[in-house]
Amino acid sequence: MGRRKKDFNTSDGFEEWGGYKKAKVSKLDEQFKDESKIVKISDIFQGVAIMVNGITRPPADELKKLMAQHGGVYHMYQLSSTTHIICSNLPTVKIRNMGTKPVVKPAWITESISLGKIIDFRRYLLYTHQSISQPRLDFKVIDKPSTSMNQSTTNISPEKSTKICVESEVKSPKKIEVTSRSTKTASDPNFLEEFYNNSRLHLISTLGAEYKQLVCQIRDKHDGFFLGRKKLAATRGNTTNMQQENRETVIMHIDMDCFFVSVGLKSRPDLIGKPVAIAHARTARTANDNTENRSLEFAMYEERNGNIAAGASRVANLDGRASMSEIASCSYEARKCGVKNGMFLGRAAQLCPDLITLPYDFEGYKEVSNLLYQTIASYTVDIEAVSCDEMYVDCTEILRETGLSVSEWATHVRGEITAITGCPCSTGFGANRLQARLATRKAKPNGQFHLKADIVEDYMSDIPLSDLPGVGRATLAKLANLGLTTCGDVQISSLKCLQSELGAKVGETLVDQAKGIDKKPLNYYQERKSISAEINYGIRFKSLEEFWSFLQTLSHEVYNRLLDTGMRSRCLTLKLMVRAATAPVETAKFLGHGICDNLSKTTSSNQIIGSADVVFNEAKVLYEKLNAPFCDLRGVGIQLTKLEKPGNVDNALGKFLVKKSEEAGRKIRDISNETTKPLVNITKGNAHSKIVTKKDDKPNNTPKRGRPKGSKNMNKSISNKGKKSLNKTVQNNTINKLFEKKKNVFLPTPKKMDIDLNVLNELPEDIRNQIIKEYEITPLELIQNNEKQKSTNNQPKRQEKPLKPKKEDYSPFSKLTWEEIRPIIKHWIERETVPDKSDTEMIAEHFKKLALERKIETLTRVFNFLFRVFASLDCPWHDAYFTMVNITQGGMVARYGNVLAINTNFGCCCM
């Protein structure tokens, strides 16, 4: 308060900032080596910038008044072209957002400032620098829990800060050296690879995804002969049961018992029957005490999660030396003491002092998974993969053909799996997936159970809600608030009440579930809707460059995964975990993310993402928008959505081409929604079998593509691990190859056009649509067929994918001349009552490309034609025209910095 200052004061201790504003980031750390400067900055403690780029919330005047009320000092401060308001010297600063919109946050404020929310800025210290490439200012926060300086772990550059902290408190620089040497963070060059080699969650995610993919492939390639099933039927030797009519659908759920542990015990039979857990840490106590960082974080954790953790806190009773290594899986003996999968080892050891830990064996898990799936696939392909140790199986056919009872079948298949894998498993049976899963729960460990229809109702009422799939801790807490703990409780409560608490959908499914009803059929073809890579461990960036570098690595990773799936994406989301404002800088768990706010931001251009560089640049832009200081990042992820098969890009166009050939012209969208059902029918249907055979005759057009260089491959894949016992189940070479082949596992088998398109046209409409989808017949292909076989061989798609990803977007038009495209467009407008947005955009993208290629004359002809034709159409078409004009002009501006003269005046209401 001793400081009186005027607006726009650039002296007064703030010169330091002026000094930094020209500094390049790379030079910053160097500057901070001069510790006197740091101290000086710290003198400006409790400063807060409220204004960014001329927008102040609350309004400057009000802020000024507030400052006066609280005895603080108010400055307005100009730096570069940006104005900041600084409020400083306040023991307490609380500001209520009085504006009409949420505050435009300074970069370093991680709390969200919603309307009316009061923010406590007390703890912030502030300094700033200007980053190299960005015109905007970047801030860092220096956390300052108490008024005295000695506590503040100045967060300048971690090495610096640690040093300062330690010197003032512990005076043991030696320790620091040790820590900084052995600490490997995401900033290190090979972090990602090493992380993936050690991440169980990464392993089970990718493995699970591979099996989902594999099931699709097996189904596509399968010849309908199931060796296991045949053998089993033969041993039965009778066919009497086959005559049993109308057998009801029987769903089986099968799941390995404490999967990781069981695999581990294969090489440690001496530990069978003992409480065992799989974790990275060997012991439950760490060498160093970390009480200091933990107490605050744990307190915050309880505060944030207390309501839902309900006494079962993850961090309960943990002290400074309890291991926070996570238990991936624990044996049933350990579970008796209350140990659970996912629990921290330290906590588990408290519950179960005799707990024995075993290390991971990733290769072993892959091997057993593979054998599990192979075994089941020798009986049926009606499989929905759930994860690497678990699946749903429609057993109706098996039971019918072998004439076994459910329990006989269960005994048989469990015996076989146990024999082959060396690991126990459990199976549950029921009329739907829910019943099957609940049956498995009862069966475990190493058992089987059939939840029969006549007892379902009774059975359900005693089931705790926590057993229901989809009901987790948050839902459970809400239900507990309503006084509900069992399915029986839910059975007698009102739908309305549940829905208002849980939401419409969840409430509805819960009511069904409580009665044992599950309307969701098994899904054999699980289509990817998103692809992502995220790392929330080891994220500690010391400079912006480090972050950029990591972001680039991650961009490549996620883009490579996209290539692996053979899909394209139009939408990118950046996901950040940012240290919560009051959370300690050092996390309780070593290199963990600690307590964070989760932020995400999505692109909206809707353009196809054509390269890893595009991913990187988009992610960069999004990061800037999220306003999170790199030093507070604790997790980074990139997610790609709006996925489409290259065939589907055309599908947009395909829509009208398909519609064209079926005069009815019904909504195609339905097809894509019910991808599974019709396919099943087709597989069984007569009309289709011919085509299936054809397809199988010629499986070899599969483009081979390797992973671009840097990608890790260690953790990957369904390998030929399970070979040794394979002959037992050998039945079908094609299928076994799928299991062995690690290559192509990710690829959706590009089924080659070997179908006579004329035959296709004679099929019933829904089947035809399905085939078109399944075979990825591109409109281009259809076009070519329809318009007299142009050049069937130069399919541009797919082949461009390999090692060097092409930058430019794929367009089915790219190989066509305007003369060839014109009749297509004519056809389009004749057949469609209303233009489809994606069709419009696809066409427009082609024109944009022409602009970028400086094909001005062509463009002129194009738009003359379009204008003439579209003029006679109604407003939706005019809109489509404008869309095309706009997108094309985008290309013009990019190439020439100027627009092309195009007639846009239809003299119509929509203008």
Add this chain to the structure above:
DNA sequence: ATCCTCCCCTAC
């Protein structure tokens, strides 16, 4: 009404 964005929740 319907879509989009930014979350939160759940499962393995």
Add this chain to the structure above:
DNA sequence: TAAGGTAGGGGAGGAT
């Protein structure tokens, strides 16, 4: 020390 990933379902609330 520790390796807290990945995908889908769904809701709130604003934009259209």
